[in-house]
Amino acid sequence: MDRAPGLSVRLKLTLSYAGFIMVAGALLLATVWVFLLRYVPTSATFGPGPFSPTRRDLLDAFVPRAGQALVFLLVFGLVGGWFLAGRMLAPLARITDATRYVGTGSLSHRIRLEGRSDEFRELADAFDTMLARLEARVAEQQRFAANASHELRTPLAVTQTLLDVARKDPDVDHRELVDRLRAVNTRAIDLTEALLTLSRADQRAFTPVPVDLSLLAEDAAETLLPMAEKRGVTIETSGAATPTVGSPTLLQQMTTNLVHNAVVHNAAEGGTVWVTTSAPSGSAVLTVENTGTRLTPALVATLVEPFQRGTGRARTDHAGIGLGLAIVDSIIRAHGGTLTLASRPAGGLGVTVHLPGAPVLDP
Helix, strand or coil, X not given: CCCCCCCCHHHHHHHHXXXXXXXXXXXXXXXXXXXXXXXXXXXXXXXXXXCECCHHHHHHHHHHHHHHHHHHHHHHHHHHHHHHHHHHHHHHHHHHHHHHHHHCCCCCCCCCCCCCCCHHHHHHHHHHHHHHHHHHHHHHHHHHHHHHHHHHHHHHHHHHHXXXXXXXXXXXXXXXXXXXXXXXXXXXXXXXXXXXXXHHHHHCCCCCEEEEHHHHHHHHHHHHHHHHHHHCEEEEEEECCXXXXXXXXXXXXXXXXXXXXXXXXXXXXXXXXXXXXXXXXXXXXXXXXXXXXXXXXXXXXXXXXXXXXXXXXXXXXXXCCCCHHHHHHHHHHHCCCEEEEEECCCCCEEEEEEEEECCCCCC
Protein backbone atom coordinates (compact mmCIF):
# COMPACT_ATOMS: atom_id res chain seq x y z
CA MET A 1 0.00 0.00 0.00
CA ASP A 2 1.36 3.41 -1.00
CA ARG A 3 1.38 5.92 1.83
CA ALA A 4 2.33 9.59 2.02
CA PRO A 5 5.75 10.18 3.62
CA GLY A 6 5.70 11.15 7.28
CA LEU A 7 7.93 11.67 10.28
CA SER A 8 9.77 8.68 11.69
CA VAL A 9 8.78 7.31 15.07
CA ARG A 10 12.21 8.22 16.43
CA LEU A 11 11.79 11.85 15.38
CA LYS A 12 8.27 11.95 16.82
CA LEU A 13 9.54 10.60 20.14
CA THR A 14 12.42 13.11 20.08
CA LEU A 15 10.07 16.04 19.53
CA SER A 16 7.79 14.68 22.24
CA TYR A 17 10.66 14.44 24.73
CA ALA A 18 11.95 17.94 23.83
CA GLY A 19 8.45 19.41 23.99
CA PHE A 20 7.83 17.87 27.40
CA ILE A 21 11.13 19.23 28.73
CA MET A 22 10.35 22.70 27.31
CA VAL A 23 6.90 22.73 28.92
CA ALA A 24 8.31 21.51 32.24
CA GLY A 25 11.10 24.12 32.11
CA ALA A 26 8.66 26.92 31.24
CA LEU A 27 6.38 25.94 34.11
CA LEU A 28 9.35 25.85 36.48
CA LEU A 29 10.52 29.32 35.38
CA ALA A 30 7.00 30.66 35.64
CA THR A 31 6.75 29.28 39.16
CA VAL A 32 10.04 30.93 40.12
CA TRP A 33 8.91 34.23 38.60
CA VAL A 34 5.59 34.21 40.46
CA PHE A 35 7.36 33.29 43.69
CA LEU A 36 9.84 36.17 43.31
CA LEU A 37 7.11 38.70 42.55
CA ARG A 38 5.64 38.19 45.99
CA TYR A 39 8.75 39.67 47.60
CA VAL A 40 9.63 42.42 45.13
CA PRO A 41 7.90 45.83 45.41
CA THR A 42 6.55 47.63 42.43
CA SER A 43 8.79 50.70 43.11
CA ALA A 44 12.21 51.23 44.66
CA THR A 45 12.48 52.14 48.31
CA PHE A 46 15.16 54.39 49.88
CA GLY A 47 16.19 54.58 53.46
CA PRO A 48 19.00 53.76 55.86
CA GLY A 49 19.04 50.19 54.54
CA PRO A 50 20.30 48.89 51.22
CA PHE A 51 18.64 49.76 47.98
CA SER A 52 15.63 47.49 47.08
CA PRO A 53 15.21 46.49 43.39
CA THR A 54 11.94 46.90 41.62
CA ARG A 55 10.01 44.40 39.59
CA ARG A 56 11.30 46.14 36.49
CA ASP A 57 14.88 45.49 37.52
CA LEU A 58 14.06 41.85 38.25
CA LEU A 59 12.37 41.48 34.91
CA ASP A 60 15.39 42.88 33.05
CA ALA A 61 17.66 40.41 34.85
CA PHE A 62 15.39 37.37 34.80
CA VAL A 63 14.04 37.28 31.25
CA PRO A 64 17.40 36.91 29.41
CA ARG A 65 18.51 34.16 31.76
CA ALA A 66 15.15 32.41 31.39
CA GLY A 67 15.44 32.60 27.61
CA GLN A 68 18.93 31.12 27.73
CA ALA A 69 17.68 28.33 30.00
CA LEU A 70 14.83 27.51 27.60
CA VAL A 71 17.22 27.40 24.65
CA PHE A 72 19.49 25.06 26.60
CA LEU A 73 16.54 22.86 27.53
CA LEU A 74 15.44 22.74 23.88
CA VAL A 75 18.87 21.65 22.65
CA PHE A 76 19.25 19.21 25.55
CA GLY A 77 15.77 17.78 24.89
CA LEU A 78 16.38 17.31 21.18
CA VAL A 79 19.82 15.69 21.57
CA GLY A 80 18.90 13.64 24.60
CA GLY A 81 15.52 12.71 23.16
CA TRP A 82 17.09 11.53 19.89
CA PHE A 83 19.55 9.37 21.81
CA LEU A 84 16.91 7.95 24.16
CA ALA A 85 14.47 7.29 21.32
CA GLY A 86 17.18 5.38 19.46
CA ARG A 87 17.89 3.25 22.52
CA MET A 88 14.20 2.60 23.09
CA LEU A 89 13.51 1.68 19.46
CA ALA A 90 16.58 -0.53 18.98
CA PRO A 91 14.60 -3.76 19.65
CA LEU A 92 11.98 -2.61 17.15
CA ALA A 93 14.70 -2.31 14.50
CA ARG A 94 15.69 -5.94 15.13
CA ILE A 95 12.06 -6.99 14.76
CA THR A 96 11.82 -5.03 11.50
CA ASP A 97 14.97 -6.70 10.17
CA ALA A 98 13.53 -10.12 11.04
CA THR A 99 10.35 -9.20 9.19
CA ARG A 100 12.37 -8.32 6.11
CA TYR A 101 14.14 -11.69 6.31
CA VAL A 102 10.75 -13.38 6.40
CA GLY A 103 9.70 -11.33 3.39
CA THR A 104 12.55 -12.88 1.40
CA GLY A 105 11.31 -16.37 2.26
CA SER A 106 13.67 -17.14 5.15
CA LEU A 107 11.57 -18.58 7.99
CA SER A 108 14.53 -19.88 9.97
CA HIS A 109 15.60 -16.44 11.25
CA ARG A 110 14.78 -15.67 14.89
CA ILE A 111 15.04 -12.40 16.83
CA ARG A 112 16.04 -13.93 20.19
CA LEU A 113 15.84 -10.59 21.98
CA GLU A 114 17.87 -10.46 25.18
CA GLY A 115 17.03 -8.68 28.39
CA ARG A 116 14.24 -8.66 30.91
CA SER A 117 10.62 -9.07 30.01
CA ASP A 118 8.92 -5.95 28.65
CA GLU A 119 6.60 -5.05 25.78
CA PHE A 120 9.34 -5.34 23.14
CA ARG A 121 10.54 -8.65 24.57
CA GLU A 122 6.97 -10.02 24.54
CA LEU A 123 6.53 -8.86 20.95
CA ALA A 124 9.83 -10.45 19.88
CA ASP A 125 9.03 -13.73 21.64
CA ALA A 126 5.56 -13.79 20.05
CA PHE A 127 7.13 -13.13 16.66
CA ASP A 128 9.67 -15.93 17.15
CA THR A 129 6.89 -18.32 18.18
CA MET A 130 4.86 -17.35 15.13
CA LEU A 131 7.85 -17.93 12.86
CA ALA A 132 8.51 -21.34 14.42
CA ARG A 133 4.90 -22.41 13.89
CA LEU A 134 4.85 -20.97 10.38
CA GLU A 135 8.10 -22.73 9.49
CA ALA A 136 6.76 -26.03 10.82
CA ARG A 137 3.48 -25.52 8.94
CA VAL A 138 5.24 -24.70 5.67
CA ALA A 139 7.51 -27.73 6.05
CA GLU A 140 4.46 -29.87 6.73
CA GLN A 141 2.70 -28.49 3.66
CA GLN A 142 5.78 -29.12 1.53
CA ARG A 143 5.96 -32.72 2.72
CA PHE A 144 2.25 -33.06 2.15
CA ALA A 145 2.48 -31.69 -1.40
CA ALA A 146 5.39 -34.00 -2.21
CA ASN A 147 3.63 -37.03 -0.76
CA ALA A 148 0.33 -36.15 -2.42
CA SER A 149 2.06 -35.76 -5.78
CA HIS A 150 3.72 -39.15 -5.32
CA GLU A 151 0.47 -40.82 -4.26
CA LEU A 152 -1.47 -39.29 -7.16
CA ARG A 153 1.25 -40.18 -9.63
CA THR A 154 1.24 -43.86 -8.63
CA PRO A 155 -2.26 -44.78 -9.90
CA LEU A 156 -1.71 -42.73 -13.04
CA ALA A 157 1.57 -44.53 -13.71
CA VAL A 158 -0.07 -47.91 -13.12
CA THR A 159 -2.91 -47.00 -15.46
CA GLN A 160 -0.44 -45.91 -18.13
CA THR A 161 1.49 -49.18 -17.77
CA LEU A 162 -1.66 -51.29 -18.06
CA LEU A 163 -2.78 -49.41 -21.16
CA ASP A 164 0.67 -49.73 -22.76
CA VAL A 165 0.67 -53.48 -22.15
CA ALA A 166 -2.84 -53.80 -23.57
CA ARG A 167 -1.88 -51.86 -26.69
CA LYS A 168 1.18 -53.99 -27.33
CA ASP A 169 -0.52 -57.30 -26.56
CA PRO A 170 -3.73 -57.76 -28.56
CA ASP A 171 -4.44 -61.05 -26.77
CA VAL A 172 -4.65 -59.51 -23.30
CA ASP A 173 -7.69 -60.40 -21.20
CA HIS A 174 -9.75 -57.24 -21.44
CA ARG A 175 -11.99 -58.23 -18.54
CA GLU A 176 -9.00 -58.55 -16.23
CA LEU A 177 -7.60 -55.29 -17.59
CA VAL A 178 -10.87 -53.48 -16.88
CA ASP A 179 -11.00 -54.89 -13.35
CA ARG A 180 -7.45 -53.75 -12.62
CA LEU A 181 -8.08 -50.33 -14.13
CA ARG A 182 -11.24 -50.02 -12.05
CA ALA A 183 -9.33 -50.86 -8.86
CA VAL A 184 -6.61 -48.31 -9.67
CA ASN A 185 -9.20 -45.67 -10.55
CA THR A 186 -11.10 -46.34 -7.32
CA ARG A 187 -7.93 -45.79 -5.32
CA ALA A 188 -7.29 -42.50 -7.14
CA ILE A 189 -10.87 -41.36 -6.43
CA ASP A 190 -10.55 -42.29 -2.74
CA LEU A 191 -7.32 -40.36 -2.49
CA THR A 192 -8.83 -37.29 -4.19
CA GLU A 193 -11.88 -37.34 -1.92
CA ALA A 194 -9.64 -37.67 1.12
CA LEU A 195 -7.62 -34.66 0.00
CA LEU A 196 -10.82 -32.66 -0.51
CA THR A 197 -12.03 -33.64 2.96
CA LEU A 198 -8.71 -32.61 4.45
CA SER A 199 -8.84 -29.25 2.65
CA ARG A 200 -12.42 -28.60 3.75
CA ALA A 201 -11.54 -29.37 7.36
CA ASP A 202 -8.50 -27.06 7.27
CA GLN A 203 -10.60 -24.22 5.86
CA ARG A 204 -13.39 -24.75 8.44
CA ALA A 205 -15.93 -24.44 5.64
CA PHE A 206 -18.93 -25.69 7.61
CA THR A 207 -21.82 -24.43 9.71
CA PRO A 208 -21.70 -25.80 13.27
CA VAL A 209 -24.83 -27.55 14.55
CA PRO A 210 -25.49 -29.71 17.64
CA VAL A 211 -24.07 -33.24 17.28
CA ASP A 212 -24.10 -36.29 19.57
CA LEU A 213 -20.78 -38.15 19.38
CA SER A 214 -22.27 -41.29 20.91
CA LEU A 215 -24.68 -41.64 17.97
CA LEU A 216 -21.85 -41.11 15.50
CA ALA A 217 -19.79 -43.78 17.26
CA GLU A 218 -22.65 -46.28 17.11
CA ASP A 219 -23.23 -45.52 13.43
CA ALA A 220 -19.53 -45.95 12.60
CA ALA A 221 -19.39 -49.27 14.49
CA GLU A 222 -22.50 -50.54 12.71
CA THR A 223 -21.17 -49.50 9.29
CA LEU A 224 -17.79 -51.17 9.81
CA LEU A 225 -19.16 -54.29 11.54
CA PRO A 226 -19.12 -56.48 8.38
CA MET A 227 -15.46 -55.66 7.73
CA ALA A 228 -14.62 -56.27 11.38
CA GLU A 229 -16.35 -59.66 11.38
CA LYS A 230 -14.50 -60.62 8.22
CA ARG A 231 -11.22 -59.91 10.01
CA GLY A 232 -12.24 -61.57 13.24
CA VAL A 233 -12.32 -58.26 15.14
CA THR A 234 -14.92 -57.43 17.79
CA ILE A 235 -16.22 -53.86 18.15
CA GLU A 236 -17.51 -52.81 21.58
CA THR A 237 -19.23 -49.45 22.04
CA SER A 238 -20.24 -47.81 25.31
CA GLY A 239 -20.99 -44.40 26.75
CA ALA A 240 -23.81 -41.98 27.36
CA ALA A 241 -24.92 -39.03 25.24
CA THR A 242 -21.94 -36.85 24.32
CA PRO A 243 -23.15 -33.55 22.86
CA THR A 244 -20.87 -31.18 20.99
CA VAL A 245 -21.20 -28.59 18.22
CA GLY A 246 -19.75 -28.91 14.73
CA SER A 247 -20.19 -30.38 11.27
CA PRO A 248 -22.08 -33.71 11.39
CA THR A 249 -20.44 -34.81 8.13
CA LEU A 250 -16.89 -34.06 9.22
CA LEU A 251 -17.39 -35.48 12.72
CA GLN A 252 -18.87 -38.64 11.20
CA GLN A 253 -15.83 -38.85 8.93
CA MET A 254 -13.58 -38.43 11.97
CA THR A 255 -15.32 -41.17 13.94
CA THR A 256 -15.46 -43.57 11.00
CA ASN A 257 -11.77 -43.05 10.25
CA LEU A 258 -10.81 -43.80 13.85
CA VAL A 259 -12.88 -46.96 14.04
CA HIS A 260 -11.72 -48.03 10.57
CA ASN A 261 -8.06 -47.59 11.54
CA ALA A 262 -8.66 -49.51 14.76
CA VAL A 263 -10.16 -52.42 12.80
CA VAL A 264 -7.55 -52.46 10.05
CA HIS A 265 -4.50 -52.06 12.28
CA ASN A 266 -5.41 -54.78 14.73
CA ALA A 267 -4.38 -58.27 15.74
CA ALA A 268 -4.45 -60.89 13.01
CA GLU A 269 -7.17 -62.89 14.78
CA GLY A 270 -9.34 -62.27 17.81
CA GLY A 271 -8.73 -58.53 17.96
CA THR A 272 -10.93 -56.04 19.78
CA VAL A 273 -11.88 -52.41 19.28
CA TRP A 274 -13.28 -50.38 22.18
CA VAL A 275 -15.23 -47.22 21.32
CA THR A 276 -16.35 -45.14 24.29
CA THR A 277 -17.85 -41.68 24.65
CA SER A 278 -18.20 -39.45 27.69
CA ALA A 279 -19.19 -35.91 28.52
CA PRO A 280 -17.14 -34.55 31.41
CA SER A 281 -17.77 -30.98 32.48
CA GLY A 282 -17.45 -28.63 29.52
CA SER A 283 -16.13 -31.13 26.98
CA ALA A 284 -16.99 -34.12 24.80
CA VAL A 285 -14.61 -37.08 24.74
CA LEU A 286 -14.37 -39.93 22.23
CA THR A 287 -11.93 -42.77 22.87
CA VAL A 288 -11.04 -45.50 20.38
CA GLU A 289 -8.66 -48.28 21.45
CA ASN A 290 -7.60 -51.43 19.70
CA THR A 291 -5.46 -54.49 20.29
CA GLY A 292 -2.41 -55.22 18.16
CA THR A 293 1.35 -55.08 18.21
CA ARG A 294 3.23 -52.79 20.55
CA LEU A 295 4.06 -49.40 19.09
CA THR A 296 7.07 -47.29 19.93
CA PRO A 297 6.53 -43.65 21.03
CA ALA A 298 8.57 -42.48 18.01
CA LEU A 299 6.20 -44.29 15.63
CA VAL A 300 3.08 -43.05 17.43
CA ALA A 301 4.32 -39.44 17.12
CA THR A 302 4.37 -39.71 13.30
CA LEU A 303 0.96 -41.30 12.77
CA VAL A 304 -0.90 -38.00 12.28
CA GLU A 305 1.49 -37.00 9.47
CA PRO A 306 -0.14 -37.30 6.03
CA PHE A 307 0.60 -40.56 4.19
CA GLN A 308 2.06 -42.21 7.30
CA ARG A 309 0.65 -45.72 7.43
CA GLY A 310 2.40 -46.94 10.53
CA THR A 311 5.07 -49.14 9.00
CA GLY A 312 5.06 -52.58 10.51
CA ARG A 313 1.46 -52.51 11.72
CA ALA A 314 -0.62 -51.98 8.57
CA ARG A 315 -2.33 -55.04 7.14
CA THR A 316 -1.30 -55.52 3.53
CA ASP A 317 -4.84 -56.33 2.39
CA HIS A 318 -6.13 -52.89 3.33
CA ALA A 319 -3.28 -50.47 3.88
CA GLY A 320 -5.39 -47.41 3.09
CA ILE A 321 -4.10 -44.19 1.58
CA GLY A 322 -2.32 -42.86 4.67
CA LEU A 323 -4.61 -39.90 5.27
CA GLY A 324 -6.94 -41.33 7.92
CA LEU A 325 -5.40 -39.83 11.05
CA ALA A 326 -4.26 -36.71 9.18
CA ILE A 327 -7.90 -36.04 8.27
CA VAL A 328 -8.97 -36.81 11.84
CA ASP A 329 -6.41 -34.35 13.22
CA SER A 330 -7.51 -31.60 10.82
CA ILE A 331 -11.19 -32.13 11.64
CA ILE A 332 -10.50 -32.01 15.37
CA ARG A 333 -8.42 -28.82 15.09
CA ALA A 334 -11.15 -27.24 12.94
CA HIS A 335 -13.60 -27.92 15.79
CA GLY A 336 -11.31 -26.46 18.45
CA GLY A 337 -10.41 -29.83 19.95
CA THR A 338 -7.30 -31.89 20.63
CA LEU A 339 -6.14 -35.34 19.55
CA THR A 340 -4.02 -37.58 21.77
CA LEU A 341 -2.35 -40.81 20.61
CA ALA A 342 -0.77 -43.28 23.00
CA SER A 343 0.51 -46.84 22.63
CA ARG A 344 -1.25 -49.38 24.86
CA PRO A 345 1.00 -51.37 27.22
CA ALA A 346 -0.63 -54.61 26.06
CA GLY A 347 -0.23 -53.64 22.41
CA GLY A 348 -2.24 -51.54 19.99
CA LEU A 349 -3.15 -47.87 19.97
CA GLY A 350 -5.32 -45.63 22.11
CA VAL A 351 -6.81 -42.50 20.52
CA THR A 352 -8.56 -39.83 22.60
CA VAL A 353 -10.48 -36.92 21.10
CA HIS A 354 -11.40 -33.91 23.23
CA LEU A 355 -13.96 -31.51 21.75
CA PRO A 356 -15.80 -28.55 23.28
CA GLY A 357 -18.96 -29.70 25.00
CA ALA A 358 -22.50 -28.49 24.43
CA PRO A 359 -25.81 -28.65 26.31
CA VAL A 360 -27.42 -32.09 26.34
CA LEU A 361 -29.42 -32.62 23.18
CA ASP A 362 -33.16 -33.24 23.47
CA PRO A 363 -34.12 -36.80 22.57
